[in-house]
Amino acid sequence: MPEITLVDAVNMGLMHEMAADPDVVVLGEDIGLNGGVFRATDGLQKKFGHQRVLDTPLAESLIAGMSIGMAAEGLKPVAEIQFLGFVYSAIDQIINHAARLRNRTRGRLSCPMVLRVPFGGGIHAPEHHSESTEAIFAHIPGIRVVIPSSPLRAYGLLLSAIRDPDPVIFLEPKRIYRLVKQRVEDDGEALPLDVCFVLREGSDVTLVSWGAMIHETMMAAEQLQQAGVSAEVIDVATIKPLDINTILESVDKTGRCVIIHEAPRTCGVAAEIAAQLAEKGLLSLFAPIERVTGYDTIMPLFNLEQQYMPDVNSIMAAAKRTLEDT
């Protein structure tokens, strides 16, 4: 069992599920011979042919819309949108159709599709290539939004996303595509959707995050440990629907919560988590909830992207504020 990166794990998951289920098809721009701009689909076309691994014309709305048609006919399309900055042309199809095909036909038709989209900053990418707008999707009823933060979870969550009978937006944190390696067994074992993963137990403060920021969050937890603070780390993983109970339980224990995301602060997913904590966990809170987020400004070109994104220091500082306040 070799150690593999997150993007390798995505590839392995796709390979596995294409072999296991003839209804799975993979589509998108440059996903065939080129293997995707991040190589997530490398080798698939060679193995499964041009019909099940199809390069589409340059048209994101088409990619989403045709996936819906395929899914309605019983295929399980796994479409790639090259970068989250280019998903917006597909949003109409996602909101008005993918998310509601089952509901509007009262279950007669359904939409078991996955839309894989690399996202987030930190790799010195060009303009429009570094945004994190997962909150937009988290607001849409009828879909799931799933974000892995490690090779293991990428493999397990992708399998469950493909097998899920409803549409899943699968956002891949490209900054950590190749950051760490893990042993991942290609055993076809899926991980559960709709639940948070507690990555590290602790008693003083709960750190909640997802995607690439889990990396900084874990580092912050380590450093807090050294400073004598015991941090619990939760990877939300499925941000829609949101498993607030796991977070509530943790905050009930720690009394303090820091939520971390790269996306702009206003109406980000941290707002929802904070709001639910304020509603349901107000009495267990020893300190105001802290949000450590990107700013409410345009993701800058890469010269300033580090200044835009939260870092270990900002997470540590926020955690410490929750401890000071009490």
Add this chain to the structure above:
Amino acid sequence: MPEITLVDAVNMGLMHEMAADPDVVVLGEDIGLNGGVFRATDGLQKKFGHQRVLDTPLAESLIAGMSIGMAAEGLKPVAEIQFLGFVYSAIDQIINHAARLRNRTRGRLSCPMVLRVPFGGGIHAPEHHSESTEAIFAHIPGIRVVIPSSPLRAYGLLLSAIRDPDPVIFLEPKRIYRLVKQRVEDDGEALPLDVCFVLREGSDVTLVSWGAMIHETMMAAEQLQQAGVSAEVIDVATIKPLDINTILESVDKTGRCVIIHEAPRTCGVAAEIAAQLAEKGLLSLFAPIERVTGYDTIMPLFNLEQQYMPDVNSIMAAAKRTLEDT
């Protein structure tokens, strides 16, 4: 000075500004001879001609994109998207261009456009015609999102939206387009953007809302009054950027807050307000913040839309819960 409806006030605002500023152009589907499907643009084409009041082909992405081009050349386009359910094809242009033209060119080009969009439920409209997805826009840096809740504010805020040098998404609550009449003077006086309006002062609980729901919120406040509860009512009006200070001040006084919107709960704008209150006003809160919102499900067809939307009872009940808890 006649009493006019909200949609008349929009029309009056457009008339006023087109007469005052030759750079203002109005565009959209059916906005010419037909005067718009809600008649908001009635009479404009007759008065200002086909070139300044232009019917576009059926293409929302084009409407937004060409408005950006016009705005970059110094016009002030006021575009109509017929219903919010059809705005999604235009989102790419809004996020990737309108919101960032000034920023990406460091001020060399700018985008003084307004996108007017009727939204919300309650008028027995067909499928896709009743949604409230303002939160999606509230998450986008670089734009303003403005929602009037009365004829007076429709007139005054529309004028300021058109005059604003940056892009404004102007969401018109169509359920109250003709619900109430008010005397509105056509004096060209704009109302300030970026600030909340306190519609009613009170001391026991703060009710925060916007758009059509202001109507139910005010009714709830009346009824609470009769039950001996003094409710303050805040119309957020500009939901992006958010004037949290006015809300904070109010909650500092009342210690209780109910936020009301039609949109689905998860990652709705109420979450942001609640999160900010929990961060900045935790100590002044006597009771958990209540959110009274639409459900996290697809807006049902009109048979069940009443069961979907918040009503006076649900607002009253929430307000009472905040009082009980203490």
Add this chain to the structure above:
Amino acid sequence: MNQTNKSPLQQTAPPLYQVNKPYVTASFEIKYHQIIDADGAVVGPIPDFARQPEQLIKLYQAMYLTRQFDHKAILLQRRGQLGTYASSLGQEAIGTAIGYTMQADDVLLPAYREYAAQFLRGVSMTEILLYWGGNEQGMNFQAQKHDFPINVPIASQTSHAVGVAYAMQLRQQARVAVCVLGDGATSKGDFYEAINAAGNWKLPVVFVINNNHWAISLPRQKQSHAKTLAQKAIAAGISGEQVDGNDVIAMQFRLDKALNKARNGHGPSVIEALSYRLGDHTTADDATRYRSKDELEQNWKYEPLSRLHHYLTNMGYWSKHHDQQLEKNTQHLVESAVQEYLNTPAQAPESMFDYLYQSLPESLQEQRQSVIQRHQGHA
């Protein structure tokens, strides 16, 4: 299977052309087809199916039913018993030809004026009424499992059709997707992306443009400077043609050709069906604001029912007696559908959660409960 499996590595970009004067690299033409003219006169070769009176009568009955249904639906709307309704008045031949020509396991992806096609494919009048009456059950077709429901976001169904057709091709099925859209819909990028993709993969899909010459208040001429809408197919490298959309025989004939072509692996087509919207856009619209009485009157001359009626009568296939019988039968059918519709109980409020996902996530159970409680509170 028409999919090429050649790797792009084997595909060489065409060398640049080496010619010494302006040189025509491609040429195209768009044809128009009509068989029965507005007076019922034969102006083209009668296809085989149309030599069988009972087939033509079937078409006439379907058009007639649709018109009566339409009339009734508008009445219901006026009486407050139905929501906004989009009538197909004047365009009945298009849907009828589609419904008649398609095979049972083909898939229809309509916009919202193809009732005639839907009825022929097993969708009930009750279901259509439920839809416009604000009840999602109207999209849960009981006798038609694969067809897409009515589609409101203009042109968005076109890419679904590409996906449906792709699935058919992948599975080597002899099935066809038929996608209907309006003249206005041809201006939307979705339509173009879809026909372009359909051309790339030679998919078994037929796009039928119901060109009723209006998109709410925008006349066809202002929708596009293109002389025909059929020529939009040229952009996708696929075949396009104009057909008299009020001539149900020509429509059937040309559709049949296009469907066979698609079914046999020879790729997609665009058919521009020339028709005219004789009603308002919907019951929420008032066309007198933007359309002259004159134009409307002029176009009544071309409407599809009287034309086929003329032809049937001329051929001796039809008499006054048939008219009476058809009227009575149709009235009965429509009335019982209306009764069934009016008697259909509203869905339970919590149904708004019951089809959101295959199984409702834990975190939404509370919201579902609160719908139930709230409803009980009201009751």
Add this chain to the structure above:
Amino acid sequence: MNQTNKSPLQQTAPPLYQVNKPYVTASFEIKYHQIIDADGAVVGPIPDFARQPEQLIKLYQAMYLTRQFDHKAILLQRRGQLGTYASSLGQEAIGTAIGYTMQADDVLLPAYREYAAQFLRGVSMTEILLYWGGNEQGMNFQAQKHDFPINVPIASQTSHAVGVAYAMQLRQQARVAVCVLGDGATSKGDFYEAINAAGNWKLPVVFVINNNHWAISLPRQKQSHAKTLAQKAIAAGISGEQVDGNDVIAMQFRLDKALNKARNGHGPSVIEALSYRLGDHTTADDATRYRSKDELEQNWKYEPLSRLHHYLTNMGYWSKHHDQQLEKNTQHLVESAVQEYLNTPAQAPESMFDYLYQSLPESLQEQRQSVIQRHQGHA
């Protein structure tokens, strides 16, 4: 002003055609234009401007500068001194002809391979380097106030061009918007919506397709089954043609016609410039994964610089001596731009708030402050 002010009430929908056999309602052809072939031989009539050696030399110099710039930019990227960079190798004639032909107050809306056009229009090499170097100041063109910056979301600039052209028409200005896009971009709905709208209003806009035969790894043939990309214009009812995009003289000649037509109120055009991407898609791409060496070699034969060089030499306008001089001058220009780029200080971190709105809303002041503090903390 070509806008009709007729009310739609006066516009009658065309009557249905009354003809008795398949009837051609529209026909079209697409032409191809070339003047100098790959060997530098004259194969078409030399236009007037090209009879002036100094004009041709200007074109050659511009192409040469762009190629040297490109080469340098790739080196900078390899050295870690630049981010991802998209080279225009092989396509220099397109941008050069555009930049040469446009008037100063026209507006260019490029994608990201039109450096040649940008340089001729006053955008500095330093600015282009700043852009790809991750600094927004690269879009704040100091000597070019109206042109749009580089556009990354494919085809989204096409509707901006429609709006820009609409503004020009409304103000009765004799200006033209020139929009450049790739072959891949023609598959996106935005492009189609834009050309269709441009046709409707007869706008002063020219769409130039830089058909370099690849969209990252997707070859032109898989992008669309249309035989030419120029024929996409037919869908919009506007004129479309193919031009040898590696023949800068033909490009200038046809562009000049199209711009004049637009400027004089005769409406929009689509020009498909046939060229070839001789480099990788960007420095982040490795074309050997999907493209054969053979194809690449074959296409080097048609590249634009050597062709004009041949012609200039054949005509006696150019000698080895000129080559040396040009090399030296260009090297100097490029080097000083690179130095200026490398010496440009990074923007202040808080600049990320300073152009977000014309004036920063109160509620964001705190965030801006925190950027400053955070930076000071790091420093």
